[in-house]
Amino acid sequence: MSLADKYPQEVKKIMAKYPPEQKRSAVMPLLYLAQRDEGFVTKAALEDIAQMLDITSTNVAEIVGFYTLYHDQKAGKYRMQVCTDLPCALRGADKFLQELCGNLGVKVGETTPDGMITVEAVMCLAGCDKAPMFQVQSGEGIAYHENMTMDKTMELVAALRKSGQEVK
Amino acid sequence: MAYLLLRHRDIPDIGKLDVYQKKGGFEAFKKAVTSLKPQEVTDMVKASGLRGRGGAGFPTGVKWSFIPNNIWPHYVVANADESEPGTFKDREIMECNPFQFLEGVAIAAYAVGANAAYIYLRGEFWTVAAILDKKIAELEKAGLLGDKLFGSEYSLRIYTHLGAGAYICGEETALLESIEGKRGQPRIRPPFPAVYGLYGKPTVVNNVETLANIPLIVENGADWYKSLGTADSAGVKIFSLSGHVNQPGNYELPFGTTYRELIYKYGGGVTGDRPVKAIMSAGASSAMIVADDKALDTPMDYASVRTLGADLGSASVIVINDSVDLDWVINKTIHFFKHESCGKCTPCREGTYWMLHLIERIERGEDVKANTELLHNVARQIQNKCLCPLGEFSTMAVTTAIERFPADFEPSRLGGSHG
Numbered sequence: 001m002s003l004a005d006k007y008p009q010e011v012k013k014i015m016a017k018y019p020p021e022q023k024r025s026a027v028m029p030l031l032y033l034a035q036r037d038e039g040f041v042t043k044a045a046l047e048d049i050a051q052m053l054d055i056t057s058t059n060v061a062e063i064v065g066f067y068t069l070y071h072d073q074k075a076g077k078y079r080m081q082v083c084t085d086l087p088c089a090l091r092g093a094d095k096f097l098q099e100l101c102g103n104l105g106v107k108v109g110e111t112t113p114d115g116m117i118t119v120e121a122v123m124c125l126a127g128c129d130k131a132p133m134f135q136v137q138s139g140e141g142i143a144y145h146e147n148m149t150m151d152k153t154m155e156l157v158a159a160l161r162k163s164g165q166e167v168k
Numbered sequence: 169m170a171y172l173l174l175r176h177r178d179i180p181d182i183g184k185l186d187v188y189q190k191k192g193g194f195e196a197f198k199k200a201v202t203s204l205k206p207q208e209v210t211d212m213v214k215a216s217g218l219r220g221r222g223g224a225g226f227p228t229g230v231k232w233s234f235i236p237n238n239i240w241p242h243y244v245v246a247n248a249d250e251s252e253p254g255t256f257k258d259r260e261i262m263e264c265n266p267f268q269f270l271e272g273v274a275i276a277a278y279a280v281g282a283n284a285a286y287i288y289l290r291g292e293f294w295t296v297a298a299i300l301d302k303k304i305a306e307l308e309k310a311g312l313l314g315d316k317l318f319g320s321e322y323s324l325r326i327y328t329h330l331g332a333g334a335y336i337c338g339e340e341t342a343l344l345e346s347i348e349g350k351r352g353q354p355r356i357r358p359p360f361p362a363v364y365g366l367y368g369k370p371t372v373v374n375n376v377e378t379l380a381n382i383p384l385i386v387e388n389g390a391d392w393y394k395s396l397g398t399a400d401s402a403g404v405k406i407f408s409l410s411g412h413v414n415q416p417g418n419y420e421l422p423f424g425t426t427y428r429e430l431i432y433k434y435g436g437g438v439t440g441d442r443p444v445k446a447i448m449s450a451g452a453s454s455a456m457i458v459a460d461d462k463a464l465d466t467p468m469d470y471a472s473v474r475t476l477g478a479d480l481g482s483a484s485v486i487v488i489n490d491s492v493d494l495d496w497v498i499n500k501t502i503h504f505f506k507h508e509s510c511g512k513c514t515p516c517r518e519g520t521y522w523m524l525h526l527i528e529r530i531e532r533g534e535d536v537k538a539n540t541e542l543l544h545n546v547a548r549q550i551q552n553k554c555l556c557p558l559g560e561f562s563t564m565a566v567t568t569a570i571e572r573f574p575a576d577f578e579p580s581r582l583g584g585s586h587g
Contacts (some may be wrong), residue, residue, distance in 0.1 A: 004352050005375065009260075017329070018327075019367065022348070022367055024348060024349035024350075025329075025347055025348055025349045027349040028330065028332055028346070029329075029330065029333070031332070032330065032332075053347075053349070055451065059349075062351055063332075063349070063350075063351065066334065066351040066510075067291070067331070067332030067333050067334050067352070068332070068333030068334065068351065069291040069332040069333040072333055083483065085413075085452070085500065085504055086253050086254070086448075086452055086486060086497065086500040086501060086504070087253055087410035087411050087416075087563035089410040089500055090410070090412055090486070090488065090492070091410075091416075093410075112282070121336065122333075123251070123253075123333075123504055123507055123508065124251060124253035124255075124452075124504065125254070125292050126250045126253075126255060126256040126258075126259050126290070126292070126293075127256060127409065128253065128254055128255075128256050128410035128411075128416065128486075129256060129408070129409070129417045129418070129482075130416075131409050131410075131446055133379070135292055135470045141230040141294045141295075142291070142292055142294035142295070143294075143295065144292075144295070
């Protein structure tokens with residue numbers, strides 16, 4: 001099913017943002033829409049978006065490849081993306097990430113066996129004063145979690161697992 | 169003094185349209201549209217001395233005056249890509265005082281004759297974009313955005329556009345490429361965006377904090393604005409304080425406040441009560457300042473920070489105490505820039521790659537002296553050769569850390585067999 005069939009309202013809203021002769025501009029918001037269900041962009045979605053915008057599927061794929069928030073591979077339902085850049089690292093972000101990995105039994109970049117959580121180390125998220133901090137990316141969008149302790153983080157993990165199972 | 173940009177700290181409900189309007193909100197935009205010519209608004213901003221708050225510090229009114237009147241349409245783009253490690257001020261403005269920012273966008277658009285403005289937010293600001301979308305809809309409903317505003321012929325629409333995780337899109341031509349649906353890679357300049365910008369049309373790109381100043385200037389006049397701050401740095405500035413301080417956060421202060429005041433008076437002192445070892449004055453792209461008494465007592469304005477061999481930039485102050493070594497610090501910054509290099513130009517793409525390899529060798533204690541010299545050499549060779557500032561940025565901390573903190577690169581400290 002094409003994006004336009006599945007999400008007609010959203011597609012219409014997105015296309016209305018840009019001049020009609022510049023519809024290629026819609027590629028980024030359409031890719032977010034394409035990620036909504038599976039958390040990553042399928043080959044079929046690439047073709048679909050390309051057709052909608054009169055560009056090649058390579059034009060779309062290069063966008064997926066260039067920007068870090070688009071994914072072409074399935075991962076956990078929730079990607080916990082921990083900032084370990086300098087300001088966060090000065091406030092213990094590296095240690096926080098290690099502990100989180102230890103508690104979840106995964107290495108950075110890996111997914112928990114239940115398919116719910118992928119842990120990633122990411123670049124600065126503009127939350128430097130509230131480290132340790134991370135964002136959770138899912139098909140639905142992105143949410144920040146700041147001034148985190150490990151206890152609060154593991155509570156969040158439990159809540160994510162619960163809501164993830166329900167959706168399943 | 170009352171807050172001018174972070175006004176939500178005085179008026180918690182300023183994010184509500186009725187409250188913002190009760191406090192005079194959108195009077196400046198109305199005044200501009202109904203009683204000032206676009207050129208008069210630009211002249212006012214020029215006279216105010218406002219300089220771009222995104223880092224480059226270019227005079228805002230001058231930037232607006234470059235827009236030619238023989239090519240149409242014109243665009244205004246707000247740069248809300250805020251991705252420099254240590255910078256988190258624009259996010260607070262947009263989350264907590266969104267209407268002042270949006271009014272700034274609107275006035276800028278009127279001044280340069282744009283009927284459409286885009287706000288380019290980094291993809292991670294997903295919830296911020298949702299807030300702004302809601303606020304924009306409220307403004308349209310209230311007749312403050314849309315067609316024939318205040319009974320004039322002027323119409324304006326504002327749209328948000330989410331990026332998707334790429335620091336380089338903070339560079340204005342990469343940002344424009346990104347809105348056009350392409351990879352965010354900088355364009356060769358000239359032509360500059362003022363002539364060839366979004367969709368090849370004249371475009372003004374301004375930072376969020378810069379735009380948040382505009383309603384104040386139109387409301388209170390250029391002289392009032394100039395009277396705040398110092399001779400070469402008019403107005404107020406938000407300093408983003410992070411790293412080894414007890415109270416990190418955003419501090420809206422007059423230009424000319426010293427580092428010592430920022431760190432000790434406002435920031436609550438240094439983590440662990442240790443001495444400050446180094447200051448990065450403009451985020452990860454900053455030169456490394458030796459935090460001696462002279463540096464600590466230096467006023468934070470464009471000219472004074474330059475005397476320390478650094479830049480005020482976006483005023484993102486990262487404090488580093490004596491518990492860490494600078495080889496570790498530059499490993500972090502190099503890693504960042506290597507990851508964020510867009511790959512378009514060779515000195516940056518290859519240079520950041522090699523700098524990362526070299527700092528890792530140094531950290532492993534391999535030929536520390538030779539590899540430190542080589543790292544310094546590679547960094548110097550990247551400088552002045554890149555298509556955009558990113559490559560240059562990647563080297564600032566590296567060269568200055570090695571030059572100003574030689575003890576941290578001593579082979580005896582880093583160990584290794586070939587020291």
